[in-house]
Amino acid sequence: MVNVGIAGASGYTGLELIRLLVKHPEVRVSALTSETYQGQRVADVFPALAGHIDLDFVRLDSSLTKDCDIVFLALPHTTAMNHVPGFLKDNCRVVDLSADFRLKSAEVFETWYSVAHSQQDILGQAVYGLPELHREQITAAKLVANPGCYPTGVILALAPLMTTDWVDLGSIVADCKSGVSGAGRKPALNTQFAECNEVVSAYGLGTHRHTPEIEQEISTLAGRELRVTFSPHLMPMTRGLLSTIYLNLVRDLTLDELDKYYREIYKNEPFVRILNPGVFANTHFVVHSNYCDIGLQIDARNRRIILTSAIDNLVKGAAGQAVQNMNLMLGIDETTGLDSPGIFP
Amino acid sequence: MVNVGIAGASGYTGLELIRLLVKHPEVRVSALTSETYQGQRVADVFPALAGHIDLDFVRLDSSLTKDCDIVFLALPHTTAMNHVPGFLKDNCRVVDLSADFRLKSAEVFETWYSVAHSQQDILGQAVYGLPELHREQITAAKLVANPGCYPTGVILALAPLMTTDWVDLGSIVADCKSGVSGAGRKPALNTQFAECNEVVSAYGLGTHRHTPEIEQEISTLAGRELRVTFSPHLMPMTRGLLSTIYLNLVRDLTLDELDKYYREIYKNEPFVRILNPGVFANTHFVVHSNYCDIGLQIDARNRRIILTSAIDNLVKGAAGQAVQNMNLMLGIDETTGLDSPGIFP
Amino acid sequence: MVNVGIAGASGYTGLELIRLLVKHPEVRVSALTSETYQGQRVADVFPALAGHIDLDFVRLDSSLTKDCDIVFLALPHTTAMNHVPGFLKDNCRVVDLSADFRLKSAEVFETWYSVAHSQQDILGQAVYGLPELHREQITAAKLVANPGCYPTGVILALAPLMTTDWVDLGSIVADCKSGVSGAGRKPALNTQFAECNEVVSAYGLGTHRHTPEIEQEISTLAGRELRVTFSPHLMPMTRGLLSTIYLNLVRDLTLDELDKYYREIYKNEPFVRILNPGVFANTHFVVHSNYCDIGLQIDARNRRIILTSAIDNLVKGAAGQAVQNMNLMLGIDETTGLDSPGIFP
Amino acid sequence: MVNVGIAGASGYTGLELIRLLVKHPEVRVSALTSETYQGQRVADVFPALAGHIDLDFVRLDSSLTKDCDIVFLALPHTTAMNHVPGFLKDNCRVVDLSADFRLKSAEVFETWYSVAHSQQDILGQAVYGLPELHREQITAAKLVANPGCYPTGVILALAPLMTTDWVDLGSIVADCKSGVSGAGRKPALNTQFAECNEVVSAYGLGTHRHTPEIEQEISTLAGRELRVTFSPHLMPMTRGLLSTIYLNLVRDLTLDELDKYYREIYKNEPFVRILNPGVFANTHFVVHSNYCDIGLQIDARNRRIILTSAIDNLVKGAAGQAVQNMNLMLGIDETTGLDSPGIFP
Numbered sequence A, B, C, D: 001m002v003n004v005g006i007a008g009a010s011g012y013t014g015l016e017l018i019r020l021l022v023k024h025p026e027v028r029v030s031a032l033t034s035e036t037y038q039g040q041r042v043a044d045v046f047p048a049l050a051g052h053i054d055l056d057f058v059r060l061d062s063s064l065t066k067d068c069d070i071v072f073l074a075l076p077h078t079t080a081m082n083h084v085p086g087f088l089k090d091n092c093r094v095v096d097l098s099a100d101f102r103l104k105s106a107e108v109f110e111t112w113y114s115v116a117h118s119q120q121d122i123l124g125q126a127v128y129g130l131p132e133l134h135r136e137q138i139t140a141a142k143l144v145a146n147p148g149c150y151p152t153g154v155i156l157a158l159a160p161l162m163t164t165d166w167v168d169l170g171s172i173v174a175d176c177k178s179g180v181s182g183a184g185r186k187p188a189l190n191t192q193f194a195e196c197n198e199v200v201s202a203y204g205l206g207t208h209r210h211t212p213e214i215e216q217e218i219s220t221l222a223g224r225e226l227r228v229t230f231s232p233h234l235m236p237m238t239r240g241l242l243s244t245i246y247l248n249l250v251r252d253l254t255l256d257e258l259d260k261y262y263r264e265i266y267k268n269e270p271f272v273r274i275l276n277p278g279v280f281a282n283t284h285f286v287v288h289s290n291y292c293d294i295g296l297q298i299d300a301r302n303r304r305i306i307l308t309s310a311i312d313n314l315v316k317g318a319a320g321q322a323v324q325n326m327n328l329m330l331g332i333d334e335t336t337g338l339d340s341p342g343i344f345p
Helices: A012-021 A080-089 A106-113 A131-140 A149-162 A211-222 A255-265 A315-330 B012-022 B080-089 B106-113 B131-140 B149-162 B211-222 B255-265 B315-330 C012-022 C080-089 C106-113 C131-140 C149-162 C211-222 C255-265 C315-330 D012-022 D080-089 D106-113 D131-140 D149-162 D211-222 D255-265 D315-330
Strands: A002-007 A027-033 A070-073 A093-096 A143-145 A167-178 A229-234 A241-249 A272-274 A292-299 A304-311 B002-007 B027-033 B070-073 B093-096 B143-145 B167-178 B229-234 B241-249 B272-274 B292-299 B304-311 C002-007 C027-033 C070-073 C093-096 C143-145 C167-178 C229-234 C241-249 C272-274 C292-299 C304-311 D002-007 D027-033 D070-073 D093-096 D143-145 D167-178 D229-234 D241-249 D272-274 D292-299 D304-311
Touching: A002 A012, A012 A027, A012 A315, A070 A080, A070 A315, A080 A093, A093 A315, A106 A211, A131 A149, A131 A315, A143 A315, A149 A167, A149 A211, A149 A229, A149 A241, A149 A255, A149 A292, A149 A304, A149 A315, A167 A211, A167 D167, A167 D241, A229 D241, A229 D304, A241 D167, A241 D229, A255 A272, A255 A292, A304 A315, A304 D229, B002 B012, B012 B027, B012 B315, B070 B080, B070 B315, B080 B093, B093 B315, B106 B211, B131 B149, B131 B315, B143 B315, B149 B167, B149 B211, B149 B229, B149 B241, B149 B255, B149 B292, B149 B304, B149 B315, B167 B211, B167 C167, B167 C241, B229 C241, B229 C304, B241 C167, B241 C229, B255 B272, B255 B292, B304 B315, B304 C229, C002 C012, C012 C027, C012 C315, C070 C080, C070 C315, C080 C093, C093 C315, C106 C211, C131 C149, C131 C315, C149 C167, C149 C211, C149 C229, C149 C241, C149 C255, C149 C292, C149 C304, C149 C315, C167 C211, C255 C272, C255 C292, C304 C315, D002 D012, D012 D027, D012 D315, D070 D080, D070 D315, D080 D093, D093 D315, D106 D211, D131 D149, D131 D315, D143 D315, D149 D167, D149 D211, D149 D229, D149 D241, D149 D255, D149 D292, D149 D304, D149 D315, D167 D211, D255 D272, D255 D292, D304 D315
Parallel strands: A002 A027, A002 A070, A070 A093, A093 A143, A167 A229, A272 A292, B002 B027, B002 B070, B070 B093, B093 B143, B167 B229, B272 B292, C002 C027, C002 C070, C070 C093, C093 C143, C167 C229, C272 C292, D002 D027, D002 D070, D070 D093, D093 D143, D167 D229, D272 D292
Antiparallel strands: A167 A241, A241 A304, A292 A304, B167 B241, B241 B304, B292 B304, C167 C241, C241 C304, C292 C304, D167 D241, D241 D304, D292 D304
């Protein structure tokens, strides 16, 4: 049995990690930290977990490495990074769910997060934890930077096209729609029920911090600097993330060709499903599961490809992908603890 | 491997059965019937199941018994009963999720369902499938009548008190709040999104068909004819069922006494959780799980007990309980395939 | 033109007051206070109001009385009361939407609000602002205590029965279901979207502060001390409040008799509607309007009356009723600015 | 007093017309037709309207023209057109809320609606009822084709740019998000609560029938054939429509220039509001009102303009705009009956 810890376990990604890990057959949840609830029983704070976990929340300190072989960091951006060196020094593997190690360039990080990166010496060790792109490096990694929810859905949809000459790579627009749980569990006015219920709103158009993460990965694939227009929107629902992505075609292409190509690319991926031609991605197909569904459409009148992708922002967009990364890092079958269908309705 | 079939598999309880059974380690889903979708691939109709089931929907006919050792009937009330004799004759066990075999009295059935019972000769064989009350009979049964969602939550909350002399058994009022999925998947005006979103409404006050089911079970426990005022309400949410139940005390009772008593009664039940004193049942603790949570409160100013119970109407209130019954009927550990925590948020 | 001010105008009841008053033909909104937004333009903070109001939020201080003939206090409980003497001294009428002047007894106030009443000398001047019960006193009042949302719905449903000998007045149970906006606009964990969306929960069973308010009013009507079991529940919707109320009958009564009686009692009330027999109150009939709908049902099997009442918690349950009280205090037609139908869907 | 009728008054746009017209000071609602509810009292079918209307639903026949000076047609596409000649012959003005007279070309109509246009001789009389573009023609019209909800939001956002040389007019992508009420009141599986609650889905990508309507209007403005990629999405909310629109810049442009330009263009429009720079359109600013809010953003990294526009799909997107058109046709002040702020929360 592998001992795992979660730092910041009382937020939504932390909770989702607990839910997945208590049913994972090859690990034992050994330590859960929470600033807010330290000293309280986990099952008292979250009665949904009663009968499934028998721990108290503890403070985040160095003792965690004694208890754990691997640690998930579900801490705020810019603070997570300061905890990583300690864990690595004690030979404890780390899956960091914050943004701190996702960007390879400390300079780009500083530009978008307005703070200097405090761990530039270990930045190079971090592997971007999207298994569909970086499976081998993840398997060997000590430190995995778990992707953001938006980048996961957008990159998986875009990746196959980045190595073709079918599209104008300067034309990418990603219009994304996320459930509110993506904003985290900390009380804030804009995520109060009566503020975001029955409301659709755009935010961070052209300026959201997930932009450089998408650009880094698709640029690597394309072999040149790419930029995207990325537009996040807040949806009146708890979970689910739909991305609608537009690219201009530079040659004729049939839906059938596109479909065949995507199926070939992703044929061995356990968590990527290409939807039947004419079916668009729909969050209800994927919520509560680790799948990323991809729908394909060609707008022939306008010579554009319209991609849709759907994930559960807390599973494939966060905790599920983190477990997938853990499985790879530990040499466990990649789908262990994750192979459930979505739940509908 | 036991072969199981689901008749009426494309409704919400049918779908939930599929979801639970495809991950159940000791059964194989062999046949799924659907009038609407016969001939279509299950995963095409419900893309959430893609990768988890490789069947087409078929028509409901007698061939089902060749394929299946046990069948779940997720068919409409008053039609389900006509299919049962055929299954039993072919030695195929039946868990009937309709109301057709829940009431022991054909007369009571006719009063509430406005139709004569067509299978009065086998009515006596049916066991009311609430494991917490009838575990032994279920284990030996060929035909289990799976309880209604409301009765499940109300009976489990009330049962311990029915054998005490602490309360006025004529004072029971059960005010229940259910998510919309309880109304089924058939399109209807009152369950259209824009009709029931952002709306709370009462329906069937004093006349709902789950009333005699509750009364039958608590009367048996109490050893005398009891009646309840049962008030269902429709909530603007997909899943979850909260019952708030009022009884007049006829003696002084502390919350601590009540708590101890309930814990003792349910101490060995894997799917009933007594909440800490002062914590009320909350649907978010139980949705997507097979738990029934019970909260206890004493309104000392008014000498009343206020019970709250919460279930997921599609799990403990339907498909999960049906799987629990199947496990008992097949001699499998009762919690197999059901021992997951609720999913929150 | 009458000049009106709103203290605490950036909360939900304050906002609803603004919305109603900017379209009210006989008043001018002169001053809006907000601790959070002072100095900012109202229409910048709330773009929905752009084009309808041309003011900045200001601090709450004594200058308000110079600008205003009447002031609405939408301030937190226990702080509102400290502002009232100043307004009254300057001859500015007050409609207080907090709980501070609703209870006639300072002792009862202290019991339920855990703080001594600081303005006991003027407590006697306050009129409980439920026009259907106290229209004449309201008309003459300088200080009106606007009822709580739950009490409004419950008292209006119960009032007619309090003066009959048809029911056991010791048997009252009020099971109430409220939208989340009733909890106010201040960020809190339990009203975060992902916490209360898709969830029904009970809270304050037997202990909620609206209990003494209901008891005070129905006791006065009945001419003796009455107690009620009052159970609030939080619904996953923004607006609307449904009350389901149970009373034991002590004589035979037909639904027709009950219907006739209620219609007679409320025949001249502009904002109380008795629903057709067999129709239960439904929040969608009333949201965004000042109506209180009352549905009547007799559960003959159990000899109980089941009343349902529905209001919009922010309108008849708060701001609308406050405007109704203002109209009465100013000698304006009572329905001015309030005579719109509910909005559905 | 002008007598108005509504054909198809029991759908959502019909209902919204009733709600607006019963409070309109210069008209009297004389006749309401409904196939489903003919012979029933309007207030019995829709209790929200009790106290506001004293009519029965009637069948749609020629007698309507005797009662009415102007008729709103809220009938299904392709059937509405057959009723128009009769009304016009009897000198009854028509505002048609169906799509039947929106497209100037019968050929384009047939391409997108798969049915030949049955009234090609009067097609030329119809005026596209977007007052911001066609106010003068509407004022003189006997037959107004009320725009679709999506085209209203998209065209109003795009219009100012169509006459500039700032953007590549071949680069327009409109990603739109609509509440479920836009799909109408007829029961259907995909708009059942449990099917679309907590779900975001795309539909009709590149093929939706509102596409030619948008293209017709912006092409007219630009003076040349334009095409757009139009992507509708279904949101889990009842009302509200947000459009996010992308265009490539062909020259440098500051947000300030863009803002000044839009304000100038729309400075006299009562129902178009340009949001402050940096504020994106948000459905909660506009629901229950007739406003179209427009937000402006420049994505300088990608040299794109990102427009956001928000409307209430049932008001400015349907019934409110129809009343605005009626006001113009009758020579009444354009804002009469429509000048209320949005309702939030």
